[in-house]
Amino acid sequence: MSMKSIKALQWRYATKKFDADSILPEEKVDILKRAFNLTATSYGLQPLKLVVIQNKELQAKLMQLSNNQKQIGTASHVLVICIEKEIGKTFIENYFRYVRRIRNTPEEVLSPFKNFLIEDFKGKPLQEIQDWATNQAYLVMGTLLTVCAVEEIDSCPMEGFESESYDELLELDKHNLKSVLVLPVGYRAPDDQFAGFKKVRRPLEETVIEF
Numbered sequence: 001m002s003m004k005s006i007k008a009l010q011w012r013y014a015t016k017k018f019d020a021d022s023i024l025p026e027e028k029v030d031i032l033k034r035a036f037n038l039t040a041t042s043y044g045l046q047p048l049k050l051v052v053i054q055n056k057e058l059q060a061k062l063m064q065l066s067n068n069q070k071q072i073g074t075a076s077h078v079l080v081i082c083i084e085k086e087i088g089k090t091f092i093e094n095y096f097r098y099v100r101r102i103r104n105t106p107e108e109v110l111s112p113f114k115n116f117l118i119e120d121f122k123g124k125p126l127q128e129i130q131d132w133a134t135n136q137a138y139l140v141m142g143t144l145l146t147v148c149a150v151e152e153i154d155s156c157p158m159e160g161f162e163s164e165s166y167d168e169l170l171e172l173d174k175h176n177l178k179s180v181l182v183l184p185v186g187y188r189a190p191d192d193q194f195a196g197f198k199k200v201r202r203p204l205e206e207t208v209i210e211f
Contacts, residue, residue, distance in 0.1 A: 011152070018188065028151060028153055092114060158183065
């Protein structure tokens, strides 16, 4: 059995200090964008968008809105995972247009499920829909962390930031988006002492139950 994936995950850690002078090649950034787009989401609806930032001046402003976590300012790129603020009939119908165009699925086959989703989402409170979309963002974060590990891209997942201030600075309201997670990526600094720490995890027999 290949252990490549396991070794990659053992190599990964939440990077505490990035090398500000080391920039990810465009092909690596493209891999992350594609991985984001290929992540599984509930119903396949993809209620998310990814904001990719490579601008040290802007990153410095975002760092102030992120409890001054220096990773934001020194990372090669900062990825901001956002949810669609409203998911209703139009959004769902647009998704099924893609399905019909890409798979050539007849409308009469798609309509029952499409109509079910439209009615289902219409009956949900906005907060419940946004909570559901946020759960999808965590799926994306997991995918991106794994792909970063395999591609030997350093990263540090973050929840500790001022979401509303991010939204204002990045003008996310114009896109009907709300920021929910942040992922600075790049290359670890040679003197990041945390890179050499042994990974601490509960024993496998305590975290896996088999029948």
